[in-house]
Each structure stands twice: as structure tokens, then as C-alpha cells.
Amino acid sequence: MQTQGFHHVAIICSNYEKSKKFYTEILGFSVIQETLRKERDSYKLDLQVGNHDRIELFSFPNPPARIGYPQTEACGLRHLALAVDNLEQTVNELESKGVPVEPIRLDELTGKQFTFFKDPDGLPIELYES
Structure with a gap:
């Protein structure tokens, strides 16, 4: 395929x-x-x-509610990841619009920064610095 x-x-x-x-x-x-x-x-x-x-x-x-957050590690879609050029700028923009964002972390495997926030239904959305 x-x-x-x-x-x-x-x-x-x-x-x-x-x-x-x-x-x-x-x-x-x-x-x-x-x-x-x-x-x-x-x-x-x-x-x-x-x-x-x-x-x-x-x-x-x-529609039925989402089962849990990624830490539950259930089968199925874990999260949606969006690539961004400037992670800190994107986080500041979201927070200025009232969207809570988790602290920025470092991906041990790639050395890239990332973080998470949620949509109105609790769907986890990752921001990954490209």
C-alpha cells in the first residue's frame, strides 16, 4: 500500500x-x-x-464521553499533535485566549519541546515544536 x-x-x-x-x-x-x-x-x-x-x-x-486522558493509555487515538514553529509564542497566544496549557517539556528522544492542552471536550492536543 x-x-x-x-x-x-x-x-x-x-x-x-x-x-x-x-x-x-x-x-x-x-x-x-x-x-x-x-x-x-x-x-x-x-x-x-x-x-x-x-x-x-x-x-x-x-455522543458518549471520552474515556480518559493519555495517561490511561487506553487503545485508540491517544492525542492530536500539531507542529508549530515557535512553541513558547504559541503557548502564550493560547493562554492569552484563556486556554490552559501544561508546562513545556523536552522530548528525550528528539530533543524537541512539546506540551499539551485540551479542546472543549477534553481531547488532548499536543503542540510539538518543529
Whole structure:
């Protein structure tokens, strides 16, 4: 199998308007397309992340809560990692918008800095300095 990379990451949110605001206004992702799927009582929001990547943000009535934070090490998606040029500047920007961010750490394997914050549903998002 030959792939060209990821096409998108899909995220299901519990509060569509709150998550839409977070991903567009706080994180600054641009809207590609917003679709109301009446038959499913659901929205699908396609977001542009960087030059080539996408997030599909879905809303569904009463989705079950996320099981736990990465420390639980459960099977499945552990976190979403975003590459940034300047980690400290990005952390300061998020904190100025009221988003709590964990202390910056150093990846022992690569020597790069990283940290975590959460989306409105507690999905862990990593910032990794490229």
C-alpha cells in the first residue's frame, strides 16, 4: 500500500457551537465547508489545518464521553499533535485566549519541546515544536 499522508482526522464534539468557535477562533483553523446533515441531526465542519491537513468536526446527539486522558493509555487515538514553529509564542497566544496549557517539556528522544492542552471536550492536543 502506498499512501500520500493523512487526508483528515475526524473529531466528534458534544457542543458543536462551542467546538466550532474553539477550532476556528482560538486555534485559527479556516472553514473549508460546513454541512448540516438533517437526517442525522448532525453537522460536519471541514477545517483547514496548515497547508495540507484537515480536521472533520462532527456533532451527533448525545455522543458518549471520552474515556480518559493519555495517561490511561487506553487503545485508540491517544492525542492530536500539531507542529508549530515557535512553541513558547504559541503557548502564550493560547493562554492569552484563556486556554490552559501544561508546562513545556523536552522530548528525550528528539530533543524537541512539546506540551499539551485540551479542546472543549477534553481531547488532548499536543503542540510539538518543529
